[in-house]
Amino acid sequence: MASAHVMILPFPYQGHVTPLMELSHSLVEHGFKITFINTEFNHARVLQALPKEENNLKGIDLVSIPDGLCPSEDRNDLGLLAEGFTKVMPGHLEELIREINKKGEDKIKWLIADQNMAWSFAIAKKMGVRIACFWPASTACLAIIRLIPKLIEDGILDEKGWPRRDEMLQFAPKMPSFPTSQIPWNQIGDPRGQPTIFKLITDNNKYMELAEVTVCNSFYEIESGAYTLFPNLLPIKPLLPDSKFNKPLGLFWPEDSTCLDWLDQQSPKSVVYIAFGSFTKFSEVQFKELAHGLVLTGRPFLWVVRPDFITGLSKEWVDEFLEANKEKCRIVSWAPQQQVLAHESVACFMSHCGWNSTLEGLRNGLPFLCWPYFTDQFLNQSYICNVWRNGLKMEADESGIVSRERVRDRVEELLTHEEIAKKVQELKELAAGNLSIGGTSYQNFKRFVNLMMGE
Structure with missing residues (x-):
């Protein structure tokens, strides 16, 4: 019997789906049941790319909800995609949780959602589901996002997220330095989508207090500077749930082996x-x-x-x-x-x-x-x-x-x-060393599992 039924929600891009699929496989090994949510568009791609002979998705149920875009619309347009899913996905997510819980067995106990989808935390809270936040990129990038209010207060950014001046930024020793012209949310391709993305980021920051824990797709030793700024973050990588590379990671294209x-x-x-x-x-x-x-x-x-x-x-x-x-x-x-x-x-x-x-x-x-x-x-x-x-x-x-x-x-x-x-x-x-027993990420993942197993 599963220790807990966990719902997982990635941002609908390949680089966000993959690490959360890795995490899903690792949680299944510890007895959890996983419901993994993709958008309908990505769900179809994942199913098509799965190896036909053996998909090895034991313990993971792949489900889908709409993203708010028409089939022909460009999902590589970050702004357009964010505008679409923020309108339609919340209602469909709430309905999905309700439908699963109506069945009476293996009710959703936890939501692990990509921080870029933190709007989902309010829905989980309303439905009585506990919340864990997952950050898929570098912890340094998360630190920059969480420091947005300070960057605005210090006059480095304007209220819309654009730099007021050209300068190099470095927030702590051992963190990367970078020019204000390369702030991540201003490097999304078509600048017309920047207002939507920046609003999504700042709104998601406000939802963070609803999460009991934030786990990071990183490990302490390579980003120690970022963790001095936010010591409560829990780095759990590099997870390697499948040393034989047989477990599918939610790829959008078939692999040419x-x-x-x-x-x-x-x-x-x-x-x-x-x-x-x-x-x-x-x-x-x-x-x-x-x-x-x-x-x-x-x-x-x-x-x-x-x-x-x-x-x-x-x-x-x-x-x-x-x-x-x-x-x-x-x-x-x-x-x-x-x-x-x-x-x-x-x-x-x-x-x-x-x-x-x-x-x-x-x-x-x-x-x-x-x-x-x-x-x-x-x-x-x-x-x-x-x-x-x-x-x-x-x-x-x-x-x-x-x-x-x-x-x-x-x-x-x-x-x-x-x-x-x-x-x-x-x-x-x-x-x-982090993968080994006693390694920092090993211990952090163990803490995370114990938290989710608890009542």
Whole structure:
């Protein structure tokens, strides 16, 4: 019998679904029953991407509610998506809790919701459900969000969240420094969506007092500076509920696992792995420069290119490129990234610096080439390049393009950088220590489980 029935609600983006699915699997191992809520749009994608032979979702019930958008509307538009779901999801969430609890058995005891969906805390409170907040990005990013009132009071931000002046910010030692121009909520793509996102963030801040605990997708040793500002936060990563990588993580695209066979044929520490997450888009010029630059390295490379990664590039060009470089190159539309990063043939990770990718690369002892795209990714780049020193920036030229020569030179510099190699190993050991009995995250996760098991 389950210790408790837990409802889990992520923000409806891939980088938010994945860590909460990891958490779900870990909770199932401790006897919890999970109801995992996706939007109807994402629910359909997750079901389609699940491996047909064995989905390994034991203990997790996938359900869905509407997001308020029409099927044809652009869900990559953060502002549009937030405007839609804040109008329609609250009512549907309340009705879902009521329907489950009417059945009389295994009533919802806890809601674990993404902090970006903290509006749900008021509904849970109304329904008599206990509340845990989950923060999916870096704790430094959460600290910035919680410090919004002070940033406004100090005249750094105006009331709408825009910077009043250009300056570098650093809130505590061992936290990343960053310019005011890279504040995460002002880096969402279309600036017309900024007012909606900023209002969502500030409203969610007000709901935080309803949560009994806030658990973070991080671990103490890599973000100790942020935890000096907010010591009550509970970092529980890096969770690794499935050492064999068989448990699905709510992916929106089917994985191409054939690239693992290709990796098996490569020499140890030889492959450059390139993946820019679920949002990044490239121009045709930048795509070709990166492609030629990877060839110039002389190293084998595995590159994840989503179907919507680039527009306007001819299939003929791609086919010719692949044919000309078939001995060294493998391109897939989506990769089993955790398995790729753990593979002995992978030498480095060229990344958009999404927080999940950052943690996965760090845990597997890989150096980074940083190529951030939006939101908190610039902050994560600062961690990698300036605080942890386990990677290098991919800097553009005056025209805004990272040239093929720059790609070649940066890869070579990274893979021959002795100090970075040393830092990479130290961070890998720190992550492993947190997974071990007695590690900080191990103990924090145990505290979290005990809290939810209690009456």
